[in-house]
Amino acid sequence: MTYCVGLMLDKGLVFMSDTRTNSGVDNISTFRKMFSFNVEGERDITLMTAGNLATTQALISLLEERRFEHSERDPDILTAPTMFQVARLVGETLREVISRHADSGQRADAAFNATVILGGQIKGGKPCLFMVYPEGNFIEASEDTPFFQIGETKYGRPILLRAYDRTIGFEEAVKLLLVSFDSTIKANLSVSLPLDVKTYAEGGFAPDHEFRVDAEDPYFHEISQGWGVALRKAFQHLPDFKFK
Known part of the structure; x- marks a missing residue:
C-alpha cells in the first residue's frame, strides 16, 4: 500500500508521498513514488503513484522513454502544450500499461491497477492538479476539491479536512501533511x-x-509526539459527558 497527497495552495502546489511497498508482511521494500519532469523556466511536472508496483514502474519508464522517441508519442510529457494534455497523455499511457498486463483487456479492478496524482505548471497556464484513474480518465482539483489523496487515504484525511486552508504557506502545509x-x-x-x-x-x-524525511528526522519525531500530546489535551478540555 502507499499514501500520497497533493495540495493546491494560493502560492502553488505541495506534494508528499511515502516509500513503502509490500506484498505481505514478510516482503517489504522501499521504492520512490514521486517523480519529476522539468524544463527549467518552461514547465515543472510531478507524478505520484499508488497501486501495482510493476504497473507504476512501467508507466514512468514509458513516459521517460517517449521523451526521446517522438515516433512513439508526440507530444511527450515535456512538449505537451498544456497540463490538460499532459493529463490525457498520462491517462492514455496508464491505460495502455494496464491493458498489456491484464489477461483480457483493461479492467479497473484488475490486479495491475494504479492511480496517479499529477500536478505542475506549463508556461502560459496556471498550476493544475489532477487525479488519474486506472481507466485513463481523470479529474482536476478545484476550489471545492483542493487536494487529492491516493493509497491508504482514510486515516490522514480528517486532519486535512479540518485544518487545510489554501492561504497557508508552504512550511505550514508541510507541517499539516506530516x-x-x-x-x-x-x-x-x-x-x-x-x-x-x-x-x-x-x-x-x-x-x-525538494527533500526526503527519513526515520531519524528530529522534526518528524517532534511533530509525532507533539500531535499526540495536543490531542490528549484537546480531549481533556472538551465538555464532560453526563448520563441523564
Whole structure:
C-alpha cells in the first residue's frame, strides 16, 4: 500500500508521498513514488503513484522513454502544450500499461491497477492538479476539491479536512501533511517513512523545495509526539459527558 497527497495552495502546489511497498508482511521494500519532469523556466511536472508496483514502474519508464522517441508519442510529457494534455497523455499511457498486463483487456479492478496524482505548471497556464484513474480518465482539483489523496487515504484525511486552508504557506502545509502522514503511519503498517516532499511555487517552473524525511528526522519525531500530546489535551478540555 502507499499514501500520497497533493495540495493546491494560493502560492502553488505541495506534494508528499511515502516509500513503502509490500506484498505481505514478510516482503517489504522501499521504492520512490514521486517523480519529476522539468524544463527549467518552461514547465515543472510531478507524478505520484499508488497501486501495482510493476504497473507504476512501467508507466514512468514509458513516459521517460517517449521523451526521446517522438515516433512513439508526440507530444511527450515535456512538449505537451498544456497540463490538460499532459493529463490525457498520462491517462492514455496508464491505460495502455494496464491493458498489456491484464489477461483480457483493461479492467479497473484488475490486479495491475494504479492511480496517479499529477500536478505542475506549463508556461502560459496556471498550476493544475489532477487525479488519474486506472481507466485513463481523470479529474482536476478545484476550489471545492483542493487536494487529492491516493493509497491508504482514510486515516490522514480528517486532519486535512479540518485544518487545510489554501492561504497557508508552504512550511505550514508541510507541517499539516506530516501530521496527516503520522496518523496514517500509526494506523497502518503498509505506510512508512522515508517520505518524499516537494513544493512548487507558482511561476517558478522549477522545484521550490525538494527533500526526503527519513526515520531519524528530529522534526518528524517532534511533530509525532507533539500531535499526540495536543490531542490528549484537546480531549481533556472538551465538555464532560453526563448520563441523564
